[in-house]
Amino acid sequence: MTRTFLTKAVVTASTAFALTVLPGATAAMCSGEHAPYSEAVATHGADTIAVGELHLFNRRALETPPNARNAGGFLSIYNYSSEPDRLISASSPIAERVELHTMTMENDVMRMRELEDGIELPANAQVDLEPGGLHVMFINLSQPFVEGEEVPVTLTFANGDEQEIVLPVRARTMEMPHGEGHESGDDHGSHH
Amino acid sequence: MRGLRYALWGLVGFVVIGMGAFATLSFIRSQAPDQSALYEGVDTVGGPFTLVRSDTGETVSETDFADKPMAIFFGFTYCPDVCPTTLFELATYLERLGPLADNIHPIMVTVDPERDTPEFLEQYVAAFSDDIIGLTGSREAIDEAIANYRVYARRVELDDGDYTMDHTASIFLMNTENQLVGTIAYQESPETALPKLERLARLGS
């Protein structure tokens, strides 16, 4: 399978690393007034990306079967600004279209809908895009999500900021119960 | 008084029959303390189907699976999150059950047969488990299965001619009489899901 998108992903990852070492370089990545990048890293971990006063972290996607057509992407966004913002669109070179979706579970029925107005980012609050809820929806993938690779996606915010980030692809895992004759849980995350 | 009591129980029965599988089981579960217990078979959920096995291409019916209990759920491969999660979790539970898992027929029925051809469904399901059986078929055949399992499924248009499916997300646990004896909800804790499947497997041994 092609791995063309990896090159860019690696560059972004090493840039993020450099920024943690050289806080002075943060201006290159951020725009406008914002909390210092080092503060974001301290709060949300070394993978944090600051886009103005929005801090993006806990970025991830889950591996898919080889013939998967659609998949979800996830991250958390903390808006440190005193003004609300909005994630209004997303795009990716590996999907025909990327939409912002919500998913709800009601009486055991899963319903997924596009959020035409995007995802609201209230002032001084965190919004989590996570399995079973808000997600970045990749439609008509040109390649599957493979563990260890990174999915590039460009996010556009209502304040005009645009940021390309990557979502590291993780294996699916689940915690299994302890005791009752079962072994303690580690992940059985491997597709075969 | 007695007449009134019978009338009330009749009403309860009517309400239970009127609810979907999940609501029915939630109702029954609320009556008992053990969250991973199975129940007396509910025969308002489950019924005949005539569908195509994704692995062999054979046309099969519920009678072909009557030798063992079934863990059956409805989904579709264009699903970004819930269905792959359910497949992964079911595959993980089966792996954990070891040889006991041989006493269960694990089945995914697509609610989107237009896109989930036998070949496509098979490639998708096989990425999670060689043991989970994919079932597809004509729109009419799928709709019959959906109706008989009291599943909710509805096509919802997206932009650009794409569509998604709203659908019931639980795994239904069926005894060898094809009666519902339990459900495993989306994101249910393994603490209850795994013992339910273990109990289901023992029904079949």
Ligand SMILES: [Cu+2]
């Ligand atoms: Cu979606």
